[in-house]
Amino acid sequence: MTTATDYEAAALKAGRELEEASAQEILRWAADTFGKRFCVTSSMEDAVVAHLASTVLPGVDVVFLDTGYHFPETIGTRDAVAATMPVNVITLTPKLSVAEQDAEYGPRLHDRDPDLCCSLRKVEPLNRGLGGYDAWATGLRRDESPSRANTPVVAWDAKRRKVKLAPIARWTQDEVDAYVQANGVLLNPLLWEGYTSIGCSPLSCTAKPGEGEAGRAGRWAGSGKTECGIHL
Numbered sequence: 001m002t003t004a005t006d007y008e009a010a011a012l013k014a015g016r017e018l019e020e021a022s023a024q025e026i027l028r029w030a031a032d033t034f035g036k037r038f039c040v041t042s043s044m045e046d047a048v049v050a051h052l053a054s055t056v057l058p059g060v061d062v063v064f065l066d067t068g069y070h071f072p073e074t075i076g077t078r079d080a081v082a083a084t085m086p087v088n089v090i091t092l093t094p095k096l097s098v099a100e101q102d103a104e105y106g107p108r109l110h111d112r113d114p115d116l117c118c119s120l121r122k123v124e125p126l127n128r129g130l131g132g133y134d135a136w137a138t139g140l141r142r143d144e145s146p147s148r149a150n151t152p153v154v155a156w157d158a159k160r161r162k163v164k165l166a167p168i169a170r171w172t173q174d175e176v177d178a179y180v181q182a183n184g185v186l187l188n189p190l191l192w193e194g195y196t197s198i199g200c201s202p203l204s205c206t207a208k209p210g211e212g213e214a215g216r217a218g219r220w221a222g223s224g225k226t227e228c229g230i231h232l
């Protein structure tokens, strides 16, 4: 029987050995090692990692967190991915609806305590949803922000005791754009409206970046918060 300790060692070894590997090679390793106990998470900003994973593991589970605060375009992208790609989209939801959260914590928690809001609507549902998997892949890239600059391609997610992959960690935005172009990958239409990073719809959580600002500058702008907590 494979234990978490075995997977931790395998993750550290793969992180070293696959540093220069292509995204498909990294995903192939995950498919061969974990099979159906591997999933991809997607914010539905684009379907790049879901597309890559579907080429090595058709029918792969693509996990989406429906916080209840998404833009309609994000839900539409999720539905288009489910309808047109050889993947199995799984939607996770928080324990509380937005109305129930408002009743318990007061309205607009995202403006008053975004860390708590993200914890309730993103971190807890993801932790619960990943229970059935040994490994998960994300679309994290090193060029997205300073906090992501050292993202390993394969790592041990000690909090969740799972292997965590970032198969496009080394990609640049130009490489993402080229892959999208070459493969007709679905994109969230908000990317054509000036958004460069798409999360929940409250303005305090997702705004269009200003002239010359970095891709994730519009996320929780001015609050000092840079991550929702899933990747911390």
Ligand code: SF4
Binding pocket: 067, 069, 109, 110, 113, 114, 115, 117, 118, 119, 121, 122, 199, 200, 201, 202, 205, 228
């Ligand atoms: S991004 Fe904003 S609305 Fe979404 S869970 Fe976090 S604080 Fe709440």
